[in-house]
Structure formats: C-alpha cells, structure tokens
Amino acid sequence: MSHIFKRNQQVSIRQLGINSTILMIGIGWDNKRKPGFLNKLLKERYDCDLDLSCVMYDQENEKLDTVWYAQLQSKCGGVRHKGDETVGDEIDQTEGDDESMTIDLNQMNEETRNVFFVVSSFKGSRFDQVENCYWRIYDPVQQKEVGRYNFSSNDKARAKIVLNLQKRPDEGGLPQWYVKALDENATGKNIQEVLPEIRELLGD
Numbered sequence: 001m002s003h004i005f006k007r008n009q010q011v012s013i014r015q016l017g018i019n020s021t022i023l024m025i026g027i028g029w030d031n032k033r034k035p036g037f038l039n040k041l042l043k044e045r046y047d048c049d050l051d052l053s054c055v056m057y058d059q060e061n062e063k064l065d066t067v068w069y070a071q072l073q074s075k076c077g078g079v080r081h082k083g084d085e086t087v088g089d090e091i092d093q094t095e096g097d098d099e100s101m102t103i104d105l106n107q108m109n110e111e112t113r114n115v116f117f118v119v120s121s122f123k124g125s126r127f128d129q130v131e132n133c134y135w136r137i138y139d140p141v142q143q144k145e146v147g148r149y150n151f152s153s154n155d156k157a158r159a160k161i162v163l164n165l166q167k168r169p170d171e172g173g174l175p176q177w178y179v180k181a182l183d184e185n186a187t188g189k190n191i192q193e194v195l196p197e198i199r200e201l202l203g204d
Contacts, residue, residue, distance in 0.1 A: 002136070005149040005181035012170070013177045016146040018139050021105040025163070026097030027052045027119055029133040032153075048125035050133075052099040053118050053191035054079060058111040061202045065109070067101065068191045078108035079115075102140070103165070105177060113167050116182075116198050118191045120159035127155040135162050137179065149181045157185040159194055161201065 003016055013023065031045040038044075053068035056079075065074045072081040080102045103115075119135070127133060130153070137147035149162070161184040170176040184201065188194040 002145045003147045005147060005179075007149075007181055007183045010166075010178050010180040011147070013137075013179060016137060016139075016179070017142075018137075018146060020139070020141040022102065022140055023105075024100055024102050024138040024140055025052070025054075025117060025135060026100035026138055027133075027135045027162075028096060028098045029130040032129055032131050046125065046129040047123070048130050049121060049123050050098070050125070050130070051120050051122060051190065052081070052101060052135075053120070054101065055116050055118070055191055055195065055198060056109065056112045057114040057116075057202065058109075059113045061114075061199075063195070064112060066191060070190075074109075076107055076109040076112075078104050078106075078112075097136070097138075100138075114202070115165040116161055116201070117163045117165070118159065118186065118194050118198075119162050120186070120188060120190055120194060122189045124158055124189065127151060127157050127160070128153060147179065149183070151183070155185070159186040159188050160184060161186050161194065161198055164201075 029050055031048050034044045034046060051069055055066045056064040058064055067074050067079045067081050082100050133151040135149050136145050139146050161182050163182055164180040166178045167175055186194045186197045
C-alpha cells in the first residue's frame, strides 16, 4: 500500500520499501471546469500548465545544478526530466503522471545533500484551478507507487516547494536518503524565480 504523506512528514526511502537506487517523482492534475452557466454548458475548463522541477545543493548549501523544462537532465546524469506537459493529460499511460523525473541516486553528484522539488505554473495558474493534484514516488524496479501527497483544491498559490530529498546519516551513522513533504507556497513562474524562497528553507 502506498504511503500517504502529511505535510512536514519525513520518511526514509528504505521505510518506503525502495531497495534500489532508482526512484521516480511524478505529478498529476486535472483542469477544473470554469464556473458560470455558459461555461458549464460549454464544458469549459481552465488551461493550467504545471511544471515539475528540482534544484540540488551540497552540504554547504551551495547550488550544484537545476533540472527544469529548459534543462531536462542534470550534469551528473542522476536526474532526468521526461519533458514538459502543458495540458494536464497523461504522458505515460502506464504510470499515469502528467510530468515526472527519474532519480538515480548512484549517479547523483556525491556532494549532493538536498534536492528540492518545485511545482510551478508558467502561465500563472493557481492551484485552485486544478483538481486531483498530487505528487507521488514511484518505484520503477518494483513497478509500484510507494508514496503520495495530495494537494488541497482550494489553494490559491501559483507555485509550491513540494518536497525535499535529503541525504544524511541514519541512526547507525550510514548515509541514507529521506523524503520530506513540504507544501510551501512560493511565487515565480519557474524554479529560477523560486530559488530565493528555497534558500530561506535552507536557513541562510
């Protein structure tokens, strides 16, 4: 059964049942119908374009790399974006996500300690104009979803810092990757404009 995340909850990928070094982060949404009698008659919907992106930092909180619609693969090759989807339709019927990234932890830059994922709208659409919006963690080796977070359908934010993938020692002192659900409202049409707000979360 997939783990349903709550805001600010942190779980290791081991606890999620991921035994390999490969995982996938995906997002999905449906455009809501517009209010009003005529819109209802014509079945008009909002035209929302949500973008998934991420930024990587080292232990000194220095930015290492960014993956977004303008750069679909990290320099280290550890993060790969499947491409920009602009209409909220599935790009992969087997996975069911509108946009997704594949993360290979073995290929990740060894200096990486934090990876922040952002969902933003280039067109300036709000989250209350979409429904059934979520992010999830998918294990491509076991071919199953292992974690999910569902967004509120009443949120007027135009961008969100949605989760943090962090590498730190576990109780035994061994390096372990942890997933933390954030759901922090942000501003900006893309991750480049959200970077100052991510910097605030890093504490410097």
